[in-house]
Amino acid sequence: MRIRTGIRVEGIVQGVGFRPFVHGLAMTLGLAGLVRNDASGVFIEVEGDDAAVQRFLRELRAPPPLAVIERITTRPLPAEGGGGFAIVGSGTGGRRTALVxxxxxxxxxxxxxxxxxxxxxxxxxxxxxxxxxxxxxxxxxxxxxxxxxxxxxxxxxxxxxxxxxxxxxxxxxxxxxxxxxxxxRLVLRDRDGRERPGDPIGEARRLLRRGGTLAVKGLGGYHLAATAADEAAVAALRARKHREDKPFAVMAPDLPSVRLLADLEPAEEALLTSAARPIVLLRRKAGAPLAEAVAPGDRSIGVMLPYTPLHHLLVSEPLVLTSGNLSDEPIAHRDGDASARLRDIADAFLTHDRPIHVRTDDSVVRVFRGRRLPVRRSRGYVPRPLRVPAGGPAVLACGAELKNTFCLAEGGRAFVSHHIGDLENYETFRAFREGVEHFERLFGIAPAVLAHDPHPEYLSTKYALERAEERELPLVGVQHHHAHVAACLADNEHTGPVIGVAFDGTGLGTDGTLWGGEFLLADLTGFRRVGHLRPVPLPGGATAIREPWRMAAAYGVPDHLDVARRNAAAWDRVVAVGRAGLGAPPTSSMGRLFDAVAAVLGVRDRITYEGQAAVELEQRADPRERSAYPVRLEDAEDGGPSFVVPGAELLQAVVEDLLAGTPTPVIAARFHNAVGDLVVAGAVRLREATGLTTAALSGGVFQNLLVLERAVAGLEAEGLTVLVHHRVPPNDGGISLGQAAVALARTVAKPAG
Missing domain, CATH: 3.90.870.30 (DHBP synthase)
Structure with missing residues (x-):
């Protein structure tokens, strides 16, 4: 019997060869009909023998590699007769739900x-x-x-x-x-915009071999390139870019070249060669042919493979390939802007005349237990949506201040944006606003609720408050660490309740202090704080974040240590500020405890990028060391399952080992192991008090593989199920997903007590 069937296909089915695939399948099966793109995805009509139509529907579920089918729905149509199958012009009406x-x-x-x-x-x-x-x-x-x-x-x-x-x-x-x-058309221009004669690729390669710095227009913006083995060239790039210490990423031409630079596990190789082509953080080989200035003092290296034809033509040896910007600015993606902002850094520009509509940085990942652990989710992964519970209104979650992303959620889909950056200047904030407008238009989502961090000084919060007032929209404030745990839940498609552990730098707590070493009982609707590091002063506020030695002073380390001597001019004053509490808000931050340890061990007194002291402390730790400093949980005054952790005792153990002459790598490892053990001790106590058997780990500290491995192994040994991030970062880049998940949940359920 001849039948005709209308088929609606939703998901990532545009721009991935799906219509040609449908056309070929229909022709093979002798079916008549049509296929077209529209605002919702792809619509198909097929007509022919019933058996052939049923086979078409089965084989439709094995699409081209880049396609992702979320849903297929069908409806009977009147048979029309005739033959032939056509790709017809796209439909422009209807509500936009098509994915990009x-x-x-x-x-x-x-x-x-x-x-x-x-x-x-x-x-x-x-x-x-x-x-x-x-x-x-x-x-x-x-x-x-x-x-x-x-x-x-x-x-x-x-x-x-x-x-x-x-x-x-x-x-x-x-x-x-x-x-x-x-x-x-590809061209090579000098810094004044004049086109250089000859083959652009050949001339660009010669410039790099001579030690020059090249600006390269990539997929999502401009990069700055230099020969990775050339110490003078990399040092010059670092100086011009005003990037004092933060490691540069390297693009290697192929896998054999990567293996000369770093040790490579199968999961890391799979990520390097995937269609997303992220930067993968690898263990650097001793004696790797890289300039020391690529990643000073770092035993890891961020490596990626070419992902555009231009890269394949240009990269014949490892090149530093770093974002085209000055430190703290968004990546340049428009030609005129790139020329103006990068002319004092680059010696020439390898560029072309295809515009970049959305600036998109490279993604950065680590591998944890064979799975992806995102550090920055951007090019190659965005804008693929994540699943969240369906129901509730459309939500715009505005994210945090550092490592900002935003998130639009509706109909069970959450679109977490590309990496925006730190919202601390006008250019980055403008990129945030432009990104929100583009996503709303692209996905046809008109937010009915705005979710935000409660910190009143975050630009993302101010944006939410102003927009809510202008459009009379309801606001949902989501406490920073609840958002972290909720992001981990949403990342794992879990709704809770769980024992949530949120360890990071800082976030405004519900009591007005700065949190960051938190144990929560949480689901997507609410949370209760049940454990935390004992608060210490943050002397000088934000200054203490830039100067980790202040945290050593705040924790009361002896003034005869080298850290006090190195900072003798201000040590007594900072200690007094901490004791007085004026200009020294209390903080329970685990990130600041890492800072104090790093300063005591002489790793870092002052930082030039966010989290630097903790990153370098991880690099110093000996991964073979298994011993740990003891951890202790003190009962909180309110009884029940609540507890506080005397972080000063961990720092005192560090000091005792230091004075005893224990090597720094061993001390650093023992501290990392102790933090992992603390996670386990807190979670086990809370399991015994509540019966919960699942723990969710989130916050920037859990990018640290030493802490993460110790914590996960210990939790699993205790019989707990452990949720970690694998689709969005545990750092503040995942906050917007958590905010969106909480806002959605609160519209369909009463908040948890």
Whole structure:
């Protein structure tokens, strides 16, 4: 019997070769009908024998590699007769629910063309197809068609148009399709904007070999490049960029080159070669052919592989490839802005005329127990949505101040933005506002609720308050550490309740003090603080974050230690400020305890980037050391399961070992192990008091693999189920997801006591 069926496919099905796949499948099965993109995804009509239609529906669930099917719905239609199957023009009406693909690394087929002297795209820096290339960074609107991308100004030549319209070609309806005759053009310009003659790639390589700094226009913005083995070149880049200590990432041409730089596990190799192509933090090999200035004093190295044809052409040896900006600024992505901001850093610009619509930094990941542990979720992963409980109104969660992301959530989907950065200057805040506007338009979401951090001075909070007042929208304030735990729950599609452990630098607590070493009983609707580090003063407020030695003074270490001698000019004054409590707000921060230990051990008295002291302390720790300082939980005055942790006792143990001549790597390891044991001790106590058997670990401290491994192993040994992050970062980059999950949950359930 002949039937006709209408099929709605939702998910990431635009810009990934899905319509050509549907066309080929229908033709193979002898079905008539059509397929088109629209604002909701893809709509298909197929007509033919009932058995063939049923087979079509089964095989539809095995789509091309970049496609992600969320839902397929069908409805019967009247048979029309006739034959042929067509890809028809996209529908423009209806509510926007279509998803946009992430940018994807160059596929093997395109690489073969790039390297084939007989191919018309040989050496062409913009080769792509339905299986790879730019997506999110060039999309201006949906549905995903060429007019709604930054490829719109480039009219296809006859050859490209023939491929685009040929159902048998892998570029059939590939929206960024182009070639040297009709596509973007690569040029090399000097810092004054003058085009340099000759082959741009060849000239750029020569500049790098001579020790120069090159600005390179990538997928999501400009990078700054220098030869990674050239000490003078890397040091010059570091000086020009005003980046004193923070490690640079390296792009290696291939896996054999990576293996010369770092030890490589299978899971790390899989991430390096994935379509997302993130920066992967690896264990640096002794004697690796890298300039010391690439990652001073760091035994790890951030490495990525080429992910665009331009990179494959340019990178013949490891290059430093760092964001095109000055420290603390957003990455430059518009040509004029890049020229103005980078002209005093770069000696030349390798650029092109295809606009970047959305600036998007490289993603950064670590591997923990064979799984991805995100440090920064951005290019290659965004804007793929995460699942959250359905129901409730549309939510815009505005995120935290540091490592900001925002999140739009509706209909069971949460769209966590690309990495915005630290909202501490106008340029980054403008990038935040532009990003929110783009996401709302792209995904057709009009927020009905605004979620935010309660800290009144965060620019993200001020944005939420002002927008709520302008549009008369309700606000949901989500305490910082509850948002961390909620982010871990949402990351694992769990609703709680759990024993939540949130260890980070600082976040405003409900009592007006600065929290950061917290044990919570939490679900998505509420939380109760049941344990924490005993608060100590934060002498000078934010100054103490920039000067970790102040935390050593605040914790009362003896003034005959080297840390006091190194800072003798201000030591007594800072101690007095801490005792008086004026300009020294109390904090229970675990991050600040790490700072104090780092200062006592002489690792870092002053920092040049957020979290530096803790990062370098982890690098100093001997991972072979298994012993730990003892941890103790003191009953809180209110009884019950509540407790406080005397962090000063841990620091005292560090001091005693230091005075006894114990090597710094051993002391650092014992402290890390103690923090892991503290997580276990607190969680076990709370399990005994509440019966809860699941622990969720979140906050920037849990990017530290030594602490994380010790904590997870100990918790599992005690029979607890452990939730850790694997899709959004445990740091503040995941806060917006937690805020959104809490705001959604509170609209459909009463807050937990």
């Amino acid at each position: 693909s992430s940018d994807s690394a160059t596929c093997s087929d395109c690489l073969r063309e790039l390297r084939d002297p007989a191919d018309r795209r040989h050496g062409y820096a913009f080769v792509n197809c339905t299986a790879c290339g730019p997506r999110f960074t060039i999309v201006t609107d949906v549905p995903y068609d060429r007019p709604n991308t930054t490829m719109a100004p480039f009219a296809m030549c006859a050859d490209c148009a023939a491929e685009y319209h040929d159902p048998a070609d892998r570029r059939f309806h590939a929206q960024p399709v182009c070639c040297p005759a009709c596509g973007p």
